[in-house]
Amino acid sequence: MQEQQTIYGTVTQIVFQNTENGYVVLRLLARDGEEVTVTGIIPNLGLGEELICNGTWITHPSYGEQFQANSFERRLPESARGVAEYLGSGLIRGIGPKLAMRIAETFGAEAFDVLQNEPERLTEIRGITARKARDIGKQFTEMSEMRLLMDFLTENGLPVSLTPLLYKRLGVAAVDALSENPYMLCDEYYGIEFYMADQLAAHLDIPRLSPERCDAGILYTMRFNLDNGHTFIPVEKLVKAAADLLSDDDVVMEPERVEEGIMRLESNGQLVREFICNRDAVYLRVMHEAEDYLANSLRVMAEREYQYDFDLEELLASLEADSDIDYAPLQRKAIVAAAKYGVTILTGGPGTGKTTTVRGMLDLYEALGLTVLLAAPTGRAAKRLSELCGMEAKTIHRLLEAGYANGGRLAFQRCATNPLECDVVVLDEVSMVDVVLMQALIEAMPQGARLVLVGDADQLPPVGPGNFLRDLIGSGCVPVIALTEIFRQAQQSDIVMNAHAINLGQMPAPSRKDGDFFVMKKDNAADIMATVVSLCKERLPRYYGLNPSQIQVLSPARRQGAGTIPLNRMLQEALNPPATSKPEKRFGDTIFREGDRVMQVRNNYDIVWESLDGSETGTGMFNGDVGEITQIYPAQECLIVRFDDKFATYTYDMLGELELAYAMTVHKAQGSEFEAVVVAVSNGMSRRLLTRSILYTAITRAKRLLVLVGNGDAIEYMVKTNARNKRYSALRTRLRMIDPEQV
Numbered sequence: 001m002q003e004q005q006t007i008y009g010t011v012t013q014i015v016f017q018n019t020e021n022g023y024v025v026l027r028l029l030a031r032d033g034e035e036v037t038v039t040g041i042i043p044n045l046g047l048g049e050e051l052i053c054n055g056t057w058i059t060h061p062s063y064g065e066q067f068q069a070n071s072f073e074r075r076l077p078e079s080a081r082g083v084a085e086y087l088g089s090g091l092i093r094g095i096g097p098k099l100a101m102r103i104a105e106t107f108g109a110e111a112f113d114v115l116q117n118e119p120e121r122l123t124e125i126r127g128i129t130a131r132k133a134r135d136i137g138k139q140f141t142e143m144s145e146m147r148l149l150m151d152f153l154t155e156n157g158l159p160v161s162l163t164p165l166l167y168k169r170l171g172v173a174a175v176d177a178l179s180e181n182p183y184m185l186c187d188e189y190y191g192i193e194f195y196m197a198d199q200l201a202a203h204l205d206i207p208r209l210s211p212e213r214c215d216a217g218i219l220y221t222m223r224f225n226l227d228n229g230h231t232f233i234p235v236e237k238l239v240k241a242a243a244d245l246l247s248d249d250d251v252v253m254e255p256e257r258v259e260e261g262i263m264r265l266e267s268n269g270q271l272v273r274e275f276i277c278n279r280d281a282v283y284l285r286v287m288h289e290a291e292d293y294l295a296n297s298l299r300v301m302a303e304r305e306y307q308y309d310f311d312l313e314e315l316l317a318s319l320e321a322d323s324d325i326d327y328a329p330l331q332r333k334a335i336v337a338a339a340k341y342g343v344t345i346l347t348g349g350p351g352t353g354k355t356t357t358v359r360g361m362l363d364l365y366e367a368l369g370l371t372v373l374l375a376a377p378t379g380r381a382a383k384r385l386s387e388l389c390g391m392e393a394k395t396i397h398r399l400l401e402a403g404y405a406n407g408g409r410l411a412f413q414r415c416a417t418n419p420l421e422c423d424v425v426v427l428d429e430v431s432m433v434d435v436v437l438m439q440a441l442i443e444a445m446p447q448g449a450r451l452v453l454v455g456d457a458d459q460l461p462p463v464g465p466g467n468f469l470r471d472l473i474g475s476g477c478v479p480v481i482a483l484t485e486i487f488r489q490a491q492q493s494d495i496v497m498n499a500h501a502i503n504l505g506q507m508p509a510p511s512r513k514d515g516d517f518f519v520m521k522k523d524n525a526a527d528i529m530a531t532v533v534s535l536c537k538e539r540l541p542r543y544y545g546l547n548p549s550q551i552q553v554l555s556p557a558r559r560q561g562a563g564t565i566p567l568n569r570m571l572q573e574a575l576n577p578p579a580t581s582k583p584e585k586r587f588g589d590t591i592f593r594e595g596d597r598v599m600q601v602r603n604n605y606d607i608v609w610e611s612l613d614g615s616e617t618g619t620g621m622f623n624g625d626v627g628e629i630t631q632i633y634p635a636q637e638c639l640i641v642r643f644d645d646k647f648a649t650y651t652y653d654m655l656g657e658l659e660l661a662y663a664m665t666v667h668k669a670q671g672s673e674f675e676a677v678v679v680a681v682s683n684g685m686s687r688r689l690l691t692r693s694i695l696y697t698a699i700t701r702a703k704r705l706l707v708l709v710g711n712g713d714a715i716e717y718m719v720k721t722n723a724r725n726k727r728y729s730a731l732r733t734r735l736r737m738i739d740p741e742q743v
């Protein structure tokens with residue numbers, strides 16, 4: 001093992017600095033007068049800082065001898081020259097080298113004290129207004145606080161990328177809060193894995209069998225399972241999973257202790273335990289509230305029937321006569337039901353006429369003088385719905401005016417006390433909506449408004465918890481109109497016909513020369529990916545006149561086989577190769593380059609956007625929004641992404657919210673449609689992902705052309721595997737249980 005050494009010195013040059021993870025390569029003027037290269041994680045480093053580095057000397061194959069620091073202590077420079085260098089190194093907006101020099105000359109070694117405690121004294125320097133002084137002081141204070149926080153995170157092996165999140169929510173109190181409860185990092189806001197928080201807890205000497213650790217492990221296990229779509233966990237499974245999580249070679253968390261923990265969390269209101277669906281079920285409180293609320297409110301809404309002093313069927317017939325449409329009997333039934341009942345479900349596969357039926361509903365509502373709001377779970381689905389219905393549709397989040405409340409938690413402006421203004425809400429792509437969001441929507445509906453739910457129950461279930469659409473249909477409590485007839489026009493499409501065949505467990509029909517559905521069989525992932533690239537780059541543009549931007553590649557998996565990560569790397573290389581004219585920015589393993597297709601991968605209500613013509617500005621980008629990087633500004637450390645009709649700015653520290661999107665997972669593509677879709681399926685992908693509903697969802701994303709490139713066995717396996725991953729959810733049972741007399 002290399003001998004640990006300590007070196008002291010002053011930072012004279014920052015050769016490389018990664019702003020996300022704090023990795024730096026620097027030159028240090030050591031106390032013995034020698035200048036050496038040092039590498040390590042030292043966030044927010046400035047020139048002139050004094051460092052005491054502990055580490056080892058290594059010989060780098062290209063750069064020779066350098067000191068690899070594994071821990072360090074740092075001190076701000078004390079000499080006037082050091083102060084000038086530090087302030088002038090670009091850390092503070094508004095201070096360049098010249099101004100830094102003047103600050104150092106005026107205040108000498110006291111400069112940092114002035115910046116932190118008496119920034120108004122900066123006005124003694126010519127050219128600094130009171131406002132600028134305040135701004136500089138504020139930045140310096142924030143930087144100092146953030147440095148302390150970063151130092152704390154680094155010392156405890158936690159990612160420095162948590163700094164902005166923690167600082168935004170807790171400010172200067174973050175270190176104290178973490179020291180008091182390191183497990184707060186496991187909540188959905190920070191999303192840190194249990195073992196990391198556990199590591200911090202160990203540094204803080206929190207006993208491993210302590211109730212705090214036990215309770216944190218139980219809650220972590222509960223949240224982790226929500227990601228698998230469950231709304232509750234049977235107690236015996238929870239006990240086992242939490243005991244496993246909390247035990248290792250050194251410590252055994254007995255199941256009895258976990259049971260005690262569950263009782264503690266039950267009595268302090270964080271968990272709810274109920275015997276339901278023949279199970280001893282444990283819920284996170286919010287999840288129990290969501291299910292319970294949905295069951296009660298939907299039951300009440302479904303009981304509601306609206307009376308008209310004229311015949312709705314006749315009114316619809318007269319509307320039909322005025323238009324060139326002749327609805328099928330089931331469509332007519334759905335349109336009338338949507339005006340008559342409190343809740344109506346309209347479901348069916350592709351080409352069965354759902355959209356046409358929704359348009360019929362809108363016509364009837366108009367004739368009845370009812371105000372309608374249209375919504376869908378994703379931006380793309382909302383856009384498509386707007387186009388098809390000729391009226392504005394919003395995402396559910398936008399409809400409910402989502403934003404961040406104090407402390408950074410998601411909050412909806414539209415709610416029970418400030419309801420939406422409408423007589424009807426029509427929600428499309430309901431298969432994607434989880435129980436928590438559904439609860440928020442129903443809470444925001446005004447008393448007496450109708451709800452129309454449209455979706456295809458054979459699509460993938462939502463990413464979030466529950467199985468809302470299937471549970472509601474299965475409960476039998478709500479009128480359901482299931483369209484089954486494929487309209488003649490839609491029958492011309494092999495995409496539609498094969499989607500229905502696959503849904504019935506049949507292999508897709510062989511490709512027709514003039515058809516819109518092709519299967520290309522390739523044996524291994526490398527051949528599959530090479531074929532996908534050639535389709536996107538040459539063959540589809542050449543034969544179908546498609547622009548590569550109209551083609552979307554989908555894969556069930558991310559890393560395995562022909563997953564989205566290797567596919568994105570290859571597609572980026574082929575469709576947007578590096579060029580000196582195109583600036584790029586590396587973030588983790590991804591290189592973002594001007595011209596790249598990217599996707600926003602979580603909801604962020606704070607991202608500022610501007611419409612293309614600059615006439616409108618707003619905030620909020622949503623999970624699944626796809627755009628193109630139009631500019632990268634290295635000096636300003638930001639890049640601009642164009643999403644359909646708007647530009648959004650991302651600073652480099654936000655790049656964790658973007659992914660390359662030449663290829664995306666089928667899950668991410670839910671609710672979106674594309675001109676042409678290329679689906680890659682290979683052996684080597686987890687069998688959990690090779691299911692019929694994933695293949696069906698992938699295929700139904702294509703409007704004009706679908707090419708399925710894959711291993712024959714894997715495709716057949718998908719068609720035959722109707723396994724829906726089991727979700728623990730009790731909504732269906734609750735809906736059936738409730739006695740309408742009691743509500």
Ligand SMILES: Nc1ncnc2c1ncn2[C@@H]1O[C@H](COP(=O)(O)OP(=O)(O)OP(=O)(O)O)[C@@H](O)[C@H]1O
Binds near residue numbers: 490
């Ligand atoms: N009553 C009808 N008479 C004749 N054609 C119809 C009727 N209803 C729908 N169609 C036609 O059937 C096709 C599919 O209808 P529509 O787009 O409404 O179905 P959909 O279920 O929304 O399909 P998808 O989910 O694939 O978008 C369209 O071409 C539409 O014009």
